[in-house]
Amino acid sequence: MPLKLYATDKHYAEKLDQLLKKERAESKDVADVVSKIIEDVRHNGDAALIALTKKFDSIDLTEKGFRVSLEEIRDARGSVSKEQLTALTVAANRIESFHANQKPNDLSYTDEQGVGLGLRWSALDAVGLYVPGGTASYPSSVLMNAIPSKVAGVKRRVITVPSLNGEINPMVLAAADVAGVTEVYRIGGAQAIAALAYGTSSIAPVDKIVGPGNAYVATAKKMVYGKVGIDSIAGPSEVVIVADQKNNPEWIAYDLLAQAEHDTAAQSILITDNNSFADLVVSAIDNLLRDLPRSEIAEKSWNDHGAIIVLNSLDEAPILIDMLAPEHLQLATENPEILSKKVSHAGAIFLGRYTPEAIGDYVAGPNHVLPTNKTARFSSGLSVFDFLKRTTIVDCNRDSLREIASSAISLAKAEGLDAHARSIAIRMK
Structure with missing residues (x-):
């Protein structure tokens, strides 16, 4: 009760x-198992993916192949009902519209001392989008992960999704097609996270991994963080x-x-x-x-x-x-x-x-990938910002450098970093 x-x-x-x-999360410690999976994929690449997928999912990837072909994706789109395809399209359009309004503007100005300052946003080069399998398939999760990355301008978007008997739910593939993702792999679990992080002969590594999964996937994301970025631990x-x-x-x-x-x-x-x-x-x-x-x-x-x-x-x-x-x-x-x-x-x-x-x-329209387990105290739902990074810009000329140099030199000396101080002072002669 x-x-x-x-x-x-x-x-x-x-x-x-x-x-x-x-x-509420699974209490069993999966860290040892996940650590071994990651090391296996890291050192043995495709061979490890084949063996692990056969072990955990009973699928022979040597027969089916790692990557879902464009033909399979298009066939899947054609196999879903008109009503389902319309629903995917309506959802995609609303998600894209909301996330397009999140895109930030670059910042550029000159301060009172004449120093040019700015902030420039740029998209990540490549992201991995993990789509869970398990007791249900979630085409909506494909849209919620893929569309913000598209709006952000990410050039390469990769989906990994575990398959049932080698087959992927047609709605998941149709959602990938609607979201414009063409690189899809029939791999799941911790081995998929490892492949996205470290790469194999068949799968090039990415810069960030997003998307929910089970305890093994969550633990794998924790372990590869630092090699790649992650969104959150769902x-x-x-x-x-x-x-x-x-x-x-x-x-x-x-x-x-x-x-x-x-x-x-x-x-x-x-x-x-x-x-x-x-x-x-x-x-x-x-x-x-x-x-x-x-x-x-x-x-x-x-x-x-x-x-x-x-x-x-x-x-x-x-x-x-x-x-x-x-x-x-x-x-x-x-x-x-x-x-x-x-x-x-x-x-x-x-x-x-x-x-x-x-x-x-x-x-x-807003994203359904949201912070769980009280993490809303310090984090937010998935957004365009998860696929962008900020670069700050500083532009001094001789006069503006002279305006602020003395304070910088003083602080550098206080920290015992004399080369820092001299790097600034030499330009003042």
Whole structure:
């Protein structure tokens, strides 16, 4: 059963602390296994990829080949229904439009001392986009990772995706085609991360790896960081829904289940100020679970990690939300805008009764790759900025250098770096 907390309970603070500290990620230590996989791929390249893919995925890459051909990608696009292709196109257009508005401008100015200063943005040369397989395929994740990198101007974009019996979900390949990605490899797991980071004879290395995955993928991303950049370490998905009694209980029940069906480790939390409404939502969940194709996953997630928190007033919600720092925050209340302005820590906020979090997973426009496991306290969702880097520009002439040289020379001498001081002083003679 999901945890139920009442703000009026004298043990509320203690129970809330237990909820905040509860671990949802896989507890098993996979570091040793991942380390060996990375070293194997690093030293044995393609041969290691073939052996590891056969071992973990039961696929012989010598027969299927590493790379998905353009013909396979185009065939996949042709095999999906017109409705599905339209949906992919609508989503892609909305995602591209939103992310295009994120592109920053270069900065250039001359300060009071006559020093020219600037900041120039440039795209990464090559990025790896990891697309998870597992219990479900996510063409939406292809769009959410590939399109911001396209908008940023990344020249080479590479998708790696584990395959089932050597075949990749046609919707995933169709999404790759819609997003303009032509370099796709049927490789997954830690071995795919290693190949992207270090390269093999068949796969050239990239500069940054983005995209979610299981514990092995997350650990591999941690281990290759420094050789390449990474976006974040994604944990199980989560939603916090703040809802008053004016909501339809079934709407909120489906919103909670939408998160729960992702993964048995996903977390769905309802915050309300009405106990009777909370009970109606729980009853609705029990009824609606029966008809869900992924009911076993959703039920386990809800029972193991779900929570209902009944507050005295929803005015108390913002402090609690910031403690939870959720990936997704849904505010199904009378004045959601006012409430949202009191929240500092959330990956994405969905305002009002007609903005279910699920719309953000697909077609709203903002990215659905968001910080999990309270990392919204210090990080943000995937954006164009993840595929850009900044270079600062400094331009002195003789006069402007003279204006600021003495302070620099003084600081250099204070740090005991005499060559630094002389490098500046010699230009003043």
